[in-house]
Amino acid sequence: MQSEDPDLPDRLRLSFDLDVDIAVVGAGLAGLTVALEAARLGASVAVLEGRHVGWNASGHQLGTVMPGYGVAIGDLIARIGLEDTRELWALSKEGAEHVRALASEESIPGIARSEGALELSNVDVGDQVIARLQMLGEDLETEVEGWQVDRVRAEIKTDRYFHGVYYPKAFQIDGRKYVHGLAALARRAGARIFEDTPVVSIDPSGIRKRIVTPSARLRASHIVLAGNIHLGAPSRRLSETLLPVWRYAGVTAPLGERLAEVMSFKGSVSDTHGIDHFRIIEGDRLMWASPETTWAARPERLAGAIQRRIGTIFPKLGRVEIAEVWGGATGQTVHGMPQIGQLRKGLWVASGFGRHGLNTTAMAGQLIARSILWGDERWRLFSPFELVWAGGAIGRIAGYGIGMWSRASAGAAGALARYRERAHVKERIRDTRLAEANRQAGTRPPPSRPTPGKPRVPVPANREGKGAS
């Protein structure tokens, strides 16, 4: 079938019976990385995709590649301890580096890689930033820098953000180009990708496992289920362990010179409460993630919400035109960690990557392919994170309620932090005036009072040697 995009190869549907070593269900980032790795290691591989390559989240993401998972580090340590957290974190870094190795201009032309990501706090909590820097830098051996409020605001001119953690090794790529680039690399390595080929059932018993599609059958020694929330009939129970959360993103029309007046930072920006995620693309446009839903909304309907968020963070920009909006469904697990591993002999799962899918799908692809072909057992580090039922329709409603509540409370915390900051500035002016009046009157100034609720904790100098503000 002819592809809708003239730059992409024609789609091939599976219309004949086939025998392979490894059958992969789903041609998203997870399925394609397994296929690429396994084909490179010499296996015969077939990928079966119900729609087309990158049809869902994988073809509609923002392209930010960072280490880690969609779960707070502290929660991870509480669950599995520091040693195992370190190992899992190291795997997540390997995943990011694997994407970097694949996403070069030579292998994926137009990938538009740019470096660095900032994670900003929307509340004024310098002490927590220090703890996070120590955790990331010392415990998890990740290169990070602490940015003072002044430095953050010199590059991102808004009073919405306070301190920041800068990841110099994080990077971003053109997400759509990446998924199609992966497919091209997998094909070149010998994997066969069949689109418009939904898997309707699987029989995982026996040494040779069977797969049924509408017009052909396939036999394989290993089946990898990488269908994310759309897997459906082949394993309903597996689908039900994921809470579908739709994410959307939009791109503004070119903003010209006015964008440079509010933002000079060239990498990705996200906040610690998971509200905003944005970056500059093509020199003078903003790419921005919108609020999430637990139902599939038409992406265009989210344009207004994106426009409002941009107005809230950068009021100086004035009204911006949203040129394009897109979206996709991510699969969230109950524990927040991806599902990677062997369900029974020869039946594998790679899903539940949530909003942190670029590095983690790359990691999963390597772990599974290497386990099948080399006996690498490191996927077992994910064993503590079992398949837990995500609550069906009631879980979705509860998930949406919790999401709305956490956005609202994060917004309130941000407003309180900005109020405190303004109060602190006023108090400093008052103290200076008082000191000046005392000096003129020849009396000693009173000791300054700490601002209520504002911890006076210095932020450490960053690696460029900048001191605390």
Ligand SMILES: Cc1cc2nc3c(=O)[nH]c(=O)nc-3n(C[C@H](O)[C@H](O)[C@H](O)COP(=O)(O)OP(=O)(O)OC[C@H]3O[C@@H](n4cnc5c(N)ncnc54)[C@H](O)[C@@H]3O)c2cc1C
């Ligand atoms: C707006 C948005 C922004 C994002 N930004 C980032 C980001 O900046 N950084 C980051 O790390 N992550 C980001 N993510 C998350 C990331 O995109 C996902 O975690 C990742 O794409 C999940 O990949 P996947 O292969 O598991 O799933 P999918 O992309 O859902 O792929 C699964 C595929 O399986 C197919 N399939 C399902 N069932 C069957 C079946 N029975 N038969 C045949 N085929 C089947 C589907 O058609 C689909 O194509 C973002 C996501 C969205 C939506």
